[in-house]
Amino acid sequence: MSESDSTVPVKSPVSQRIRYRLHQAQRRFHANDNIADFIEDGEMAELLDEVQEKMVGVLQSLVIDTDNDHNTQDTARRVAKMYLNEVFRGRYVAQPAVTEFPNVEHLNELMIVGPITVRSACSHHFCPIIGKLWIGILPNQHSNLIGLSKYARLAEWVMSRPQIQEEAVTQMADLLQSKVNPDGLAIVMEADHFCMHWRGVKDSDSKMINSVMRGIFLKDTHLRLEFLSLINNKR
Ligand SMILES: Nc1nc2c(ncn2[C@@H]2O[C@H](COP(=O)(O)OP(=O)(O)OP(=O)(O)O)[C@@H](O)[C@H]2O)c(=O)[nH]1
Secondary structure: OOHHOOOOOOOHHHHHHHHHHHHHHHOOOOOOOOOOOOOOOHHHHHHHHHHHHHHHHHHHHOOOOOOOOOOOOOHHHHHHHHHHHHHOOHHHHHOOOOOOOOOOOOOOOOOOEEEEEEEEEEEEOOOEEEEEEEEEOOOOOOEEEEEEEEEEHHHHHHHOOOOOOHHHHHHHHHHHHHHHHEEEEEEEEEEEEEEHOOOOOOOOOOOEEEEEEEHHHHOOOOHHHHHHHHHHHHH
16 A cells, blocks of 8 residues: 555545545455445546546646647546546446346357457557457356347446456456356457557557357367357358
């Protein structure tokens, strides 16, 4: 815990109050963690004002004349809103409600959902990661079936945080495993990383593809190949 977070005066900045609660609960708050449980009513509006104020400082340090440049006058507010309410929203809001249905018909055939569009950002440069995600599920009679749209809603919640792709797919797999409790779970993500396209090495063509296989997908080569060939036909 940093010294400034260990004791929190009542009128301290809202981010400091939230960090204090996280430290007290000994909860991790990395860039790809959700911290909704530690934010009280009305504090998102305060956080917006605080991030805006800090963004004003960044623009000043970039020597941009925000007083006279009509294009950047409201940029600090726009960027703060974009981070908190859009591109990093998955850190600050609670998990979307997911209706779970019992597997009454005891379905146990491979089901594939995708491609789900992924919009994320890398935690190193905060550059966009844009890609696609496929999910394969082999339910059993005890599995919960969740509505099709909920796969996309859960993916959006996990992905709209700064992160690395390897951890994003693992988080997605852990979440679906806990919701659906299937015999097998497979996830493949293919994405463009703008930190490689727009800057740095400036390689416009390369993508990152990674997968997570759980349960029967690890043991059953035929099932794994069936999943991979079905999604390959659609890519
Ligand atoms: N493994 C992994 N690396 C990523 C991901 N997104 C971005 N990166 C890479 O993370 C690295 C960032 O760390 P550094 O190498 O210290 O950054 P840098 O000095 O700006 O590196 P360059 O991008 O090569 O200019 C870069 O190589 C990125 O391409 C991801 O999802 N997974």
